[in-house]
Structures are given as structure tokens and as C-alpha cells.
Amino acid sequence: MAKKKLNTAGNSKAGIDDNRKVEIIGVIIIALAILLGLSIVSYTPEDYQYATKLSFMDLFNKDASSRLVQNWLGPVGAYLSHFVVHQLFGYTSFILAVLVFFQGWHIFRRRNYKDLSWITILGVWSMILFSTVLGWMNFNLDFPADSVWSGAAGVAISKVLQNFTSSIGSGIILSLLAIVTLLLLWDRDLQKSIDNLKLWIENVQQKLEDARIARAEKKEIKAQEREERLAERRAEREAAKEEKAVKKEEKKSAKAKPEKEVKEPEAPAPTIDDIVAKSHEQDLERIEKEKRASDDIDNRQKAAINKSSNLEEKEVLDEDSEELEVSVYKGEGDEEAGERDLDKINRDKAKEVPVIRYKFPTIDLLDAPAEDRTEVDLEEIRENKRIILDKLKRHRIEIVGINAIVGPTVTLYELEPAPDVKISKIESYSNDLKMAMASKGLRMLSPIPGKSAVGIEVPNSTREMVYIKQVINTKKFVETDMTLPVAFGKTIENEVFMIDLTKMPHLLMAGATGSGKSVGVNTIITCLLYKCDPENLKFVMIDPKKIELALYRNIQNHFLAMLPNADEPIVTDTSKALDTLNSVCKEMDDRYDLLKMALVRDIKAYNKKFKEGELDEELGHRHLPYIVVIIDELADLMMTAGKQIEEPIARLAQLARAIGIHLVVATQRPSVNVITGTIKANFPARIAYQVASKVDSRTILDMGGADQLVGAGDMLFTNGAGMTRLQNAFVSTEEVERINSFIGQQAGYKEPFHLPIIQEDNVGIPDPLDDIDEMFQAAAKVVVLHQQGSVSLLQRKLKIGYNRAGRIIDQLFNAGIVGPYQGSTARDVLVQEEEELQEIFDGLENL
DSSP states (O other), X not given: OHHHHHHHHXXXXXXXXXXXXXXXXXXHHHHHHHHHHHHHHTOOHHHHHXXXXXXXXXXXXXXXHHHHOOSTTHHHHHHHHIIIIIIIIGGGGHHHHHHHHHHHHHHHTTOXXXXXXXXXHHHHHHHHHHHHHHHXXXXXXXXXXXXXXXXXXXXXXXXXXXXXXXXXXXXXXXXXXXXXXXXXXXXXXXXXXXXXXXXXXXXXXXXXXXHHHHHHHHHHHHHHHHHHHHHHHHHHHHHHHHHHHHHXXXXXXXXXXXXXXOOOOXXXXXXXXXXXXXXXXXXXXXXXXXXXXXXXXXXXXXXXXXXXXHHHHHHHHHHHXXXXXXXXXXXXXXXXXXXXXXXXXXXXXXXXXXXXXXXOOOGGGSOOOOSSOOOOOHHHHHHHHHHHHHHHHHTTOOEEEEEEEEOSSEEEEEEEEOTTOOHHHHHHTHHHHHHHHTOTTOEEESSOTTSSSEEXXXXXXXXXXXXXXXXXXXXXXXXXXXXXXXXXXXXXXXXXXXXXXXXXXXXXXXXXXXXXXXXXXXXXXHHHHHHOOTTTXXXXXXXXXXXXSGGGGGGHHHXXXXXXXXXXXXXXXXXXXXXHHHHHHHHHHHHHHHHHHHTOXXXXXXXXXHHTTOSOGGGTOOOOOXXXXXXXXXXXXXXXXOGGGXXXXXXXXXXXXXXXXXXXXXXXXXXXXXXXXXXXXXXXXXXEOOOSSHHXXXXXXXXXXXXXXXXXXXXXXXXXXXOEEEEEOXXXXXXXXXXXXXXXXXXXXXXXXEOOOOOOOOTTOOOTXXXXXXXXXXXXHHHHHHTOBXXXXXXXXXXXXXXXXXXXXXXXXXXXXXXXXXXXXXXXXXXOSHHHHHHHHHHHHHO
């Protein structure tokens, strides 16, 4: 017995206690629950297709697996979340992870399983029910737009229930079951739950009522304070008017009353002794003093008369200025759309995307504008009016009417001159007005286009920011039928300025650093993303600065077009920018061939014919999306890629409108060597932000004015006829990130839109062994001597025709003496010394 006890004790020491085993099992179950929850939270639809393509060796390659699969549990998490989320009950499967966690916790704490039975049953039922509810909403209301919330099982159950009870009946049944389930989750006693719900509703109503009363009291206090401020201002103005009236009366009375003569005080009557004592010289001296005193009195009277006349003239000017009242206008702006109007229209439009299930970015991704709007400063307007009229009066220019239109950035003063005043006379005093106003950024319009008035734009002391949401969430933008609508911002009349990019058809932007040019580019892209789907719009982005457009790489499988062999979807290497633009030119030529075969004149008619099935895909016909080429810094391309970059840009600008390719080119250096005459001639639509000089303004706009802008989005837009001053809508980096993240998280196309590859075609160039020109060696020596491989050089030096010189250049290329064709520039010469050239000649003779 003793031996048996020893064995038993030994076994107990060597083994693991049963309680410890239970605790270990509980910890393992808790860990599994956490891992399951992490895999569900980090679920991405693309992970499963990437995980299925991973080979066994890829699992040992950390870079390969982490690059393809984004799930936090790697390939295992991709398979697990695909089964639980996609095939079962969507994101509601997270309830399953919570239930497993509670099971593990109960095991770890060695509690009774009966305590967890009710919550387990209710949790599984809630998971199935809410997955079915989301599946019904997805099937009938298209909300949520992605079925990943309900899973395949939830959609299937909702469809079966709908087949039995119709959509309305199934909706009512699911609603009732959801309400009952929520009450059970809240408290198992339904009566008590209903009472608690009623109590909660009453508390909420009471809080809302208290908040309403507090807002009303606060509003009343603000109204009282505002009335008190207005009363104080009125009292101050009345006091100032009364004081001014009193001064005028005093001046008038002083003018009417003649100035009293100044007389010398009468001397006391001289005595007889004094008269006798005085000599004749003293009498003469007294007479001279009286004469000087009389002259002083006359001078003082003349000065007083001149002073009173000057005061009278100033009073007349002031009276005229006061008599001419200024009419102040501030536009009410465009009618605001509903919070969900744009989302509803885009939801219907997204259903037309055939290949992928796409959802447009929602309006709530944009920042709401500030509630405190800047009020019109009437005192500032009156002061500016007084300065303008006073300056013009002094130059004898009569103004019979004046209006002030208050915009977000500037106020436009419309001056109506008298009929006999010449506009050129007002314009000649523009610099005097700028000096009198002492305001940076004053701009003069003489006359205002479409009006019989002269305009003066004066920057406001307090600017009002225009948010992108104020522009996009308007009925004008929401209900537009433009193909590529771009809402730049607001005009001085506070109206949304919107134009169709297909009508421009290309846009040239210029402005100094920090003037708002990059924000303007983001505004254009944001507007297009909110109105165009990936099926009909692609972007080619060239960003030499490498950071401005980097945020848009998240939408590469939705909206970006690139070369098939490109490493990055956004071109940041200037050496590859030329290849990309030449590829776009090739796409343009291919599209024109398609339009020619389809017997149509533009891309709209072609896509309509293709959609109706009138074009055969076997002949190469395809749907043609619009392509917007965005170049963020042209000056850097011109410096690094050379003048060759100008040729494809000019070709696209001249020809690409009809086939749906449009350019948006921006630069911060609007000089003539960057914005050349060829580029300007094909870009009628131009935007100028603040620039440094009038020369830069004339370069981009062909006139001055951009040097008078005040920066931070203040811009001038012209489309060949007239000039419009706008305040660019502000879109922040955070807003751009949210929009790109929203689009990038959706399942897009398998790859970006691929541009055609340009293959070097040497067909037609004769072989150097066949029919070598007799002047071949002489031409080679000329080229090597001058280090310039051009046809014109051979024409001049050898006195031959153009065609023969062209054939010789082709033969020199095949012989390896000159480089390939480089457009308008001469070919590179590959041979430097005559000895090397002679070796090439000897080699050709031996062959």
C-alpha cells in the first residue's frame, strides 16, 4: 500500500493538474476567438483570390505573402474570413467570434455552461437574423451596396423568405423579428424592456426639449446683443451726423459774418505838454506804423477768404459723396441640394457599370463648411466708396451711380460714369486709384463686359473660404448633364462656376508657388470622381514632383491608365513621361481608326453604337472611356525631357478632342520657354493664379491682371472670350485621402487600364548592304565632323535633295553612325573619331 501511494504521488507530480488543463484549454479558445475576430475585421475581398494563387514556396517568402494578402492573419486569415464573411453571414459573423471568446472565458474560469446557454442561443439567432435583414436590404434597397455585410448565406435566406412572403411581407416579418430580438438582448423580460424603452424615449425627448429651449434662449440673447450693437451704431452715426451738422452751421455762420477789423488801441489823449514835446520825426514814425498795421489786416482778411473758399469746396465734395448712395449686393448662391440627392443619382448611375460593382463616393466624405459666415462689412464698403469718388472728383470725373457686389474674396464696385465722361479718361487714372486705395490686388475693368459701367475689384479685409462641399452639394452640380463637369469654385456673384471639360477641351494652369495651383488640380479630379464612373473615365497622371498626385495610387485599378510595363501607376520619372505621352498619342491614332471604321465623328456616337451592338468586337471595336491627362509640372518636364515633350502635347491638344482625350497641364513658371506659342495656340481655356509679374500674366492670359491677384485660390479663368475672377474651392488633403480610400477599398478591375506599347518600326529603312548611296562615306564624314545628324546639314554640305539626304540618314542609322529619330531635333552622332568611322567603312566593304 505504501508503494502504491508513492507511485500515485509520483504520477501526480509528473502530470498536469486537471484544473490547469481546463485553464489552458480556455486560454487556447480565447486566443482562437481573438484570431477569428481579427481575420473578420481585416477581411478584404481581394485577399482570397491572391491567397489561392500563392504557391507553397510563396508561404516562405515574407515579401510575396505580405504584398499580396492584406489580412492581418495572412493567407490563413484570408481563407478563414472568406468562408465566414463571404460564404456565411458577412460582418455579422463577428458575433461568432464574441461567442467563442465567452465560451473560452467560461472554461478558463471553470463556470457552469448553463449560464452561457441562453446568450449563445440568442447570439447565434441574432447573427443569422441580422445577416438576413442586411441581405434583404441589399437586395431591395441596394443598401448596404456591398453584400459583404450580409454574406452569401444572409442573401440566400432573405431571397427564400421573399419568395414565400414577397418583399413587403418579408420586410415586415424581419422588422418584427429584429425588434423582438433587440428587446430580448436588452432584457429577457419583454414587458420590462418595453417600459425601459418608453422611459428612454421620454428621457431623449426631454433632453431634446431642453436643448431646444437652450438654443432658443441663446438665440434670443444673441438677437438682443445684436440689437444693442445696432442701436449703439445708430446712436454713434446720429451723433456723428449731428456733430457734422453743427460744424457746417458754424462754418456757414462764420462765412456770412464779416470779420471784424483789427484796430490799434486808441492812445490816451495827449496833453498840451506832450504835443509840444513831440518832434516832427515822431509824427512820421507813428504814421508809418499805422500803415504797416493796415497792410497786416488786409492780408489776414484775404487768407481768411481763401480758407473759407477751400472749406466750401471740400464741403461740396463731401456733400456730393454723401448724396450718392452705394447699393450693396451679395449673391445668395446656388440652391443647395439635399444631403442624399447626389448619392441617389450616383447610385442609379453605378448600376450601369457592367464589369464591377462600383459605388460613387458619398457627400459625407467632404468637410462641412464653417457655420459662422462672414457678414458684409458696410463700413468698409462706405469707406472704399468715399475714397474712390473723392479721387475721381478731384480729376473732374463725375459718377452718377455706384453698386457694390460682395464676393468671397473681392468686392466689385460698379461705377456708372456721366454720359460725357470717356472711359479712357477713367482708365488713365487707374494707378492713382490703386495708390489711393492702398490695397494689394486691386484690379480695374474698363468697361465691365456686358455692362455700361466701369469695375474696380477691391480685396475684402476678411475673406470667406469656399469649401468643395459647398460647390458639389448644389443642384447645379448634382443635376448637371455635362459629360466631364468641373466646378472650380464661386464667382463674385457667389454663384458656382462650372464648365464641361469636353467643351474646353484642354486646360492650361499657371501660378506661383503657394498660389493654390495644386489645390485646383485636386478640385478638378475630385469633381470628376464624384460624377464619372470607372467605366467611362481614366486618368493619366504625370507628377515630376512625386508627391502631389501620390494619393491617387489607391485608385489605380479603378481610374488610372498606364503603360503595361510601368512600375508605378503615376509617372514620376521624367524620362518615362515622353514614352507615356507618345503612348497616349498612339491610343489617339488607334481611336481615330476605330471611329473611321464605325463611320462616326466623335466618341459619344461611337460608344452609343458600340453599346447598341452595331460594332463587331472581333474587328477590334471596344468601349472607349474618356482619358484625362494631368501634368502637374510642365516646366520640369521641359527642362529634363527636352523639347521633345512639346510634340506629343501639341499633337494631343490639336487632335484629341473628338476621341475623348483631354489635357490638364499645370506649371509654376509661366515663361515663354515653357508655355510656348505652339502649346498656347491649342489651349484656349486657361487659369491663372497669382503670378509674380505682368510679364508672366501676359504669358498665360495674353493680358495683365494675374499679378494683381491675392493668392490662396484667387484666380482668373478665360476660355477665349472674356475673363472671370473666381475663388477656387478648397479641398484638403484629408478629404482626398478619404475619397481615395473609399474607392480603393472597393473591388475594382483586375488591373489598370493599359495604354498601347509603341514598338520601334524600322520598316522602309534600306539595309546598308543593299544599294548604298555613292555619297554615303562623304555624308558620314560630314556628320562626324559636325557631330550633327540632320537631313538639312547633308542638303547644305553635299548639295543634294531632301529625299536623297533622308535615305542617306537612314543608311547611317543602320550602320550605327547616328542614333534613332528624335522628332524635330537632330539625331545623335554615335561616332566621335575618324579612325572609328574608317573601321565601320572597312567592315561594310568586307561584308
